[in-house]
Amino acid sequence: MSARAVRLVAPACLIVLTLAVAPPALAQERPQLLPTRDVSVTYRVTGARAQGGMPQMTLSWLAARQAMRMDMGGMGWLVADHRAQRGFMVMEQMRMVMDVPMEQALALPTRASFRRTGQDRVAGLPCTVWNFQDGADRGTACVTADGVTLRAQGTSGGESGSMEATRVTYAAQDPARFQRPQGYQALQMPQGMPPGMLQGIPGMPRR
Structure with a gap:
């Protein structure tokens, strides 16, 4: 699988997590960005990532393990x-799984302000609107009190994009859905993949 193909398979998966790992400035007010209870959220995606074949995605959070699963329709999860601080990507049709180190998946933001x-x-839920900025990257996010990002939009690297929740379901998540599948062929990450290749849609803070 080429580096370009991998970018198309999983470009929008870590928007919420990317925001969540941004260390705050000292004494800075910031939103709760890791969900405090199990939840599944379906998002409508616009911008370059939608044009790349992913107009919709579903993120599910297993709060006790601080684990997130992104379902990408027929492309896998x-x-x-x-x-x-690690992850893996599953290509169901090919029955392949690829390890994705977190430091490779995320270009972690270090100076993001909120x-x-x-x-x-x-999606029928109240949320607080936050502006965020990390260097030239900036945007807005609407986040619930219990850490669910319902909407985010912004501009980064000359590209703009957004994601907005269309359905939010609070329910216990099956831990088995967050486990590495057995019997799948291991796939090596393509060489030359730049840091942050799985970072969220344009506009999310990054380093």
């Missing part, structure tokens, strides 16, 4: 283990 700007409702 990806799990990011925030606590263990500013509360108001309140809104998305």
Whole structure:
């Protein structure tokens, strides 16, 4: 599988996690960005990532393990283990699995700042609107009190994009869905993959 193909398979998967790992400035107010309870959120994606073949995605969080699963329709699924700082991507049709080190998956933001700007409702749920900025990258996100990002949009590297929740389901997640599948062929990550190749849609803070 080529590096370009991998970018098309999983370009939008870590938007929420990318925001969540941004270390705050000292004494800076910032949103709760890791969900505090199990939840599954379906997003509508716009911008370059949607044009790449992913107009919709579903993120599920297993709060006790701080693990996230992204389902990409017929393209497969990806799990990011925030606590263990590692992940893997599964290509169902090919029955292949590829390890994705977190430091490769995320170009972690180090100077992102947040500013509360108001309140809104998305997918029937109340959320707080935050502006964020990391160097030239900037945008807004609407986040619930329990850490669910319902909407995010912004510009990064000359590209703009957004994601917005269309359905939010609070329910216990099956831990088995976050496990590496057995009996799948291991696939090596393509050489030359730049840091942050799985970072979220344009506009999310990055280093």
